[in-house]
Amino acid sequence: MHELIHHIVPDADTEVKTVHKAKGKAPRQHPVDKHRRQNADAGIKNTVQRVGDVGIYRGIEQQNAQHHAAGLHRPHPEDLGENDEDHYAQKEKGDQQETAAPVDVNVMALKGPTAMGMVEFMSQADTGELTDNNYHFSITAATDEVSAALAQGTTDLAAVPANLASVLYNNTEGGVQVLAINTLGVLYIVESGDTVHSVEDLRGKTIYASGKGNTPEYALNYVLTQNGIDPASDVTIEWKSEQAECLSALMAEENTIAMLPQPFVTTAQTKSENIRVALDLTEEWDEIQAESDAPSTLVTGVVVGRTEFVAEHPEAVSAFLEHYRASVEYVNANVDEAAQLVGQYEIVAAEVAQKA
Helix, strand or coil: CCEEEEEEECCCCCCCEEEEEEECCCCCCCCECCCCCECCCCCCHHHHCCCCCCCCCCCHHHHHHHHHHHCCCCCCHHHCCHHHHHHHHHHHHHHHHHHHCCCEEEEEEECCHHHHHCHHHHHHHHCCCCCCCEEEEEEECCHHHHHHHHHHCCCCEEEEEHHHHHHHHHHCCCCEEEEEEEEECCEEEEECCCCCCCHHHHCCCEEEEECCCCHHHHHHHHHHHHCCCCCCCCCEEEEECCHHHHHHHHHHCCCCEEEEECCHHHHHHHHCCCCEEEEEHHHHHHHHHCCCCCCCCCEEEEEEEEHHHHHHCHHHHHHHHHHHHHHHHHHHHCHHHHHHHHHHCCCCCHHHHHHC
């Protein structure tokens, strides 16, 4: 298990900045045996450990509010009269009460690594352990539902594919903004056979995939193109609406190829011992980027928020990200317990989560 180092960088323009560093074994280094079948005993950690650095939103207005609440802007007592003392005491009391008022926070996440990383957070909110705000979670398999909820204002924060965040930002004219990167990689080419051992082996093949118009499509097209394969003419990509359809196609006949994220890779492997991980797209991406002057990372997921909500409730957003990060750390450290929560929230079955 590699170590994530979190750096919280306050920003004067009320943006979230995150820096992700890894020490030790990189997150993409999953154990593979001599038959190139990915070992399933690494547990839920291999999925959630790629949930990247969750940053903290903190802008100038919030910092000032904190300073006032802490008395940092309060004049020295010797410079105040009795009436002034009463005035500042009442003002500080009011500031603290205002800061502590719970806020309704509506959150959406897609089934997969980002939702898995939230399960302890969700459980704490449901059991009443967290009382700083009123958190309401919704898990879905359809990105369209998340997009509509953000556009209509029925959800405030969401974990979405990275490119969808860009689309939402432009479609809403800045009404949605990125708060943090939360997922790196976790995309794989899997096969119910043993014909694919390199990207070149995909030439002329049919690939079943879900996520057209989102990060999976762009990641696959990039890897194919950089290896001299035209996605439009050299391969056939069959786009499905959900990962479950890709699983069905994968199980239907031998030597079928699909692009899947975790935990769906593990779901497929639990259904058939013939299904193997052929390629890790993060490894392929990094290999392409190795000689680049400014190498990039395969970012697959981010946390976004409605700009209006973020501006109105900076402390609630900061608290959400703190709880999310703590939840990810809990899931990494408590695999069995976290797997049960993943099953409880019907993200994937608990036994699958343990192996994902």
